Amino acid sequence: MDAIAIDEPEVTMSWQGVVRFLHKTPRAFLPMRSFPSLELVAGRGIEGDRYFVGQETGFYSHKPEEGRQVTLFEMETLEALQRDHKIELLPEEHRRNVTVEGVPLNHLVGRRFRLGEAIVEATRLSTPCRHIEEILGKAVFDPLINRSGLNCKIIAGGTLQVGDAVRPI
Amino acid sequence: MAKAIKTVSTVVSKVEDLGNDTKRFTLVDQDDWELPPFRPGAHIDVHLGNGLVRTYSLCNEPDDDRRYVIAVKREPEGRGGSNFMHNHVEVGQPISVSLPRGGIALDQVGSNVFLAGGIGVTPFISAIRHLERRGRSNYVLHWTSRGRPVLTDMIAPAIEAGRVRLYDTNAQAKPVIAAIFEEFAGSGLAACCGPAAMLKTFGDAVSAWPEERKHIEMFTPPKVIARSDVPPYELYLSASNKLATVTPDVGLLGTLDALGVDVPVSCGGGICGACRTRWTEGPPIHRDRVLSPAERQNELIVCVGDCAGQRLVLDL
Numbered sequence A: 001m002d003a004i005a006i007d008e009p010e011v012t013m014s015w016q017g018v019v020r021f022l023h024k025t026p027r028a029f030l031p032m033r034s035f036p037s038l039e040l041v042a043g044r045g046i047e048g049d050r051y052f053v054g055q056e057t058g059f060y061s062h063k064p065e066e067g068r069q070v071t072l073f074e075m076e077t078l079e080a081l082q083r084d085h086k087i088e089l090l091p092e093e094h095r096r097n098v099t100v101e102g103v104p105l106n107h108l109v110g111r112r113f114r115l116g117e118a119i120v121e122a123t124r125l126s127t128p129c130r131h132i133e134e135i136l137g138k139a140v141f142d143p144l145i146n147r148s149g150l151n152c153k154i155i156a157g158g159t160l161q162v163g164d165a166v167r168p169i
Numbered sequence B: 001m002a003k004a005i006k007t008v009s010t011v012v013s014k015v016e017d018l019g020n021d022t023k024r025f026t027l028v029d030q031d032d033w034e035l036p037p038f039r040p041g042a043h044i045d046v047h048l049g050n051g052l053v054r055t056y057s058l059c060n061e062p063d064d065d066r067r068y069v070i071a072v073k074r075e076p077e078g079r080g081g082s083n084f085m086h087n088h089v090e091v092g093q094p095i096s097v098s099l100p101r102g103g104i105a106l107d108q109v110g111s112n113v114f115l116a117g118g119i120g121v122t123p124f125i126s127a128i129r130h131l132e133r134r135g136r137s138n139y140v141l142h143w144t145s146r147g148r149p150v151l152t153d154m155i156a157p158a159i160e161a162g163r164v165r166l167y168d169t170n171a172q173a174k175p176v177i178a179a180i181f182e183e184f185a186g187s188g189l190a191a192c193c194g195p196a197a198m199l200k201t202f203g204d205a206v207s208a209w210p211e212e213r214k215h216i217e218m219f220t221p222p223k224v225i226a227r228s229d230v231p232p233y234e235l236y237l238s239a240s241n242k243l244a245t246v247t248p249d250v251g252l253l254g255t256l257d258a259l260g261v262d263v264p265v266s267c268g269g270g271i272c273g274a275c276r277t278r279w280t281e282g283p284p285i286h287r288d289r290v291l292s293p294a295e296r297q298n299e300l301i302v303c304v305g306d307c308a309g310q311r312l313v314l315d316l
Ligand code: FES
Pocket: B264, B265, B266, B267, B268, B269, B270, B271, B272, B273, B274, B275, B276, B288, B290, B301, B302, B303, B304
């Protein structure tokens, strides 16, 4: 990491990450499908995803949640699950839309950052959900506490592609 | 806040009358998306509306992942599920189903001996299609039926190859179940699905076999997430004046659900706090990782909570 300006009250974030996988699914419980790109729409979500505002069919269909227009997950968590818990969790199994590498998700709540050509604002950390264990038949609930990803709303939309950079504003 | 979705939405894409009072239904996603995965011989709950829920085995195999195929025999004396399926379910109709559960733990290399009575063949159709798809022939199915068996089209290659023994009990003697399994006593899996008398004979025939080598198809209830071992207690909801008994198999959350109370649930595991509820009589058992000791004095995380006493009163 570059030198951190300790004296400044607003610590400048210096990290640079990359989009490794993109996934979406149109309805609750259906498997996630992988895509080379996703269409992010400001204020609404990902076209064709279950949480797209206006046509929600996700786990909470009747509850449009502004803060969950796009969800992110760390590649590093998948590696840690394998290393520390011997659990193989695949990118299509964690049920978040964007798998990123090199992005400190837990430090981004409340901040805006660039996701490819889009700009998103992190609203809150995701919590794991018990039903994921039921769907996968893997005991991932406990290991995912505190590293279950990040919920964001979309400030400026755009096409997001695998390989795109993720960086602070 | 809204109620969580608990079922998978499907659409009936095909209804086939197979004769012998049996219909086959194919359920798909409205956009032909993959459906939630399942194991060979798994089953689903089908929600028929007006409270009717029936459990049926899937006949198709896990790799055939864009449809759920079920076969339903009309039981004129039944509790109404099969009649409803036969009389009212049509192509194009939306149907909610549960996530698939259960399934048969097939012996990968050893023998798998299946015994089915009539429509009880459905989980084995799934298992056989699964094995055949992998080019495996380490199984045999003994299948009795009264009159012409249905669903044979789904395992035609297996029948042709002689891996299925059919017994039309209208025309020939029933198989001697004990003799079938005697030969395999040393190794492999034995599985049975059929009428009660057949299950009983099967159970006797393999009584000396270790548990992990036998499978009696019984539909398993949905997994209880916060399984508890506390004795049943009374639940009173003071704001809505509702009363119920909470039993360990249903649990507190399941009971609230059955009472039609709309408690917001998110993680379902006691960590997010979405379901926090005020209590006035208890004392409750707290199993969450959210509330402070002070908050626990009058709040309870109901998704993992219970009652240590006879009666729990919640402000709902
Ligand atoms: S639903 Fe998350 S704590 Fe109960």
